[in-house]
Amino acid sequence: MIGDVTFDTIHAGLNGLNLRKAAGEDAIANVETPGYIARTVSFEGQLDRAISTGAPMSAAPSTGYTTDSALPNGNNVRVEKELVGLTDTALRQQLLIAAANAKFRLLRTVIVGQ
Secondary structure, eight states: OOOOHHHHHHHHHHHHHHHHHHHHHHHHHTTTSTTOOOEEEEOHHHHHHHHHTTOGGGOOOEEEEOOOOOOTTSOOOOHHHHHHHHHHHHHHHHHHHHHHHHHHHHHHHHHHOO
16 A cells, blocks of 8 residues: 555554543443553654654554542542543544545545546
């Protein structure tokens, strides 16, 4: 397929966002699970460094656990915080998909001439 730094950056960004989305969904699904600790996913710093080297796909997202205090059931899932995070992640995904679509439209224009 057609590949360049732009596509690789979009792909790597979507990979990180998909992991973040999964972590948020898992947290909400486990809101009543005693002892469950919500996860975090970080990738933007790694992606920025990988882009500067010209190899965005080498960016490796890292996961960790939130440091929020435990609730009475022993878990630390804050539903409101997770929903805000999921909304932010969805908006970022939409932005990257729009960027990919714009790139494909540009390629189509170059190939077809319209």
